[in-house]
Amino acid sequence: MLLASAAALPLLLGAAGCRSSDVFTGPDPLAGRPPLGHDVLTLQAVITAEENMIDLYQLALSGDPGTTRARTLRSLLAQHQQHLVQLKARLIVPPGASASPSPSSASPSPRASTVSITRLRAAERASAADLVRRLATAPPALAQLLASIAASDATHATALGG
Amino acid sequence: MASTGAVAALQAALAAENAAIFGYGVAGAHLTGSSQAAAEQDWTAHNQARDALAAMISARGAVPAAAQAYYQLPFRVHDAPSAIRLAAYLEDGVTRAYLGLVAVSDQRLRRFGAMAMQDAAQRAASWRGSTQAFPGLTPLVLLTLLAP
Numbered sequence: 001m002l003l004a005s006a007a008a009l010p011l012l013l014g015a016a017g018c019r020s021s022d023v024f025t026g027p028d029p030l031a032g033r034p035p036l037g038h039d040v041l042t043l044q045a046v047i048t049a050e051e052n053m054i055d056l057y058q059l060a061l062s063g064d065p066g067t068t069r070a071r072t073l074r075s076l077l078a079q080h081q082q083h084l085v086q087l088k089a090r091l092i093v094p095p096g097a098s099a100s101p102s103p104s105s106a107s108p109s110p111r112a113s114t115v116s117i118t119r120l121r122a123a124e125r126a127s128a129a130d131l132v133r134r135l136a137t138a139p140p141a142l143a144q145l146l147a148s149i150a151a152s153d154a155t156h157a158t159a160l161g162g
Numbered sequence: 163m164a165s166t167g168a169v170a171a172l173q174a175a176l177a178a179e180n181a182a183i184f185g186y187g188v189a190g191a192h193l194t195g196s197s198q199a200a201a202e203q204d205w206t207a208h209n210q211a212r213d214a215l216a217a218m219i220s221a222r223g224a225v226p227a228a229a230q231a232y233y234q235l236p237f238r239v240h241d242a243p244s245a246i247r248l249a250a251y252l253e254d255g256v257t258r259a260y261l262g263l264v265a266v267s268d269q270r271l272r273r274f275g276a277m278a279m280q281d282a283a284q285r286a287a288s289w290r291g292s293t294q295a296f297p298g299l300t301p302l303v304l305l306t307l308l309a310p
Contacts, residue, residue: 079295140265147276151283
């Protein structure tokens with residue numbers, strides 16, 4: 001019965017003057033993967049930024065591992081690693097899509113000797129501002145997570161002397 | 163007409179600011195020197211925030227909730243260390259309250275809430291002497307956020 005009905009469908013559609021594209025209004029399954037949602041793109045961008053921040057702290061620590069300042073940096077680094085865990089846990093990537101965003105190539109990788117406290121402070125401030133900018137289009141729960149991370153970053157900037 | 167969600171979130175932030183104003187009055191009485199000056203500065207900031215929130219609520223056609231005459235403190239405050247703990251506790255509460263504004267649909271309110279969170283988190287970190295990974299979010303809330 002089902003087979004007979006399915007086989008008859010093209011005939012019925014043809015008789016009614018319909019093409020299949022008129023009937024199925026959802027995404028075209030033959031057009032490839034649909035674009036990633038805005039919240040996924042936001043998360044990917046924030047995850048990349050968080051990974052870059054962690055790299056920056058690790059570079060700063062590699063050049064200055066045993067001082068009092070290093071203890072502060074390690075504490076802040078640990079909090080950025082917690083941010084990253086929470087952000088990645090929220091990222092649900094559709095099958096077939098890239099699980100991790102490509103690293104940013106906006107600025108060249110710094111060397112340990114070039115990562116100053118001033119640079120870390122500026123990075124924290126920039127991150128807090130970027131996260132607040134992203135709130136406008138984020139779903140409510142993600143917006144709250146981003147706002148909390150932005151507040152954390154703002155306190156980091158102050159802890160670094162700003 | 164503003165959404166009831168926005169007004170409710172503003173009222174929650176106002177309630178937290180009123181509690182902080184009361185709490186700083188108690189904390190300040192046990193502090194001296196630079197700590198007392200910091201408490202006075204923060205008390206002033208919370209008064210200004212209260213006025214701003216009350217104006218925002220009124221502008222949306224609602225009545226700002228009045229402060230209570232007395233607030234139950236979370237623990238006994240009897241010296242400078244407990245007063246400092248209270249100040250950090252109050253700022254944590256204010257941070258959590260503004261988190262509600264970040265979830266409303268009005269984009270300007272979201273930004274306002276986020277910036278107020280930063281101010282409160284900065285004050286909390288200053289009193290506590292350390293930063294937090296997720297100001298305003300409790301571990302339980304973080305788990306909830308992770309739920310699909």
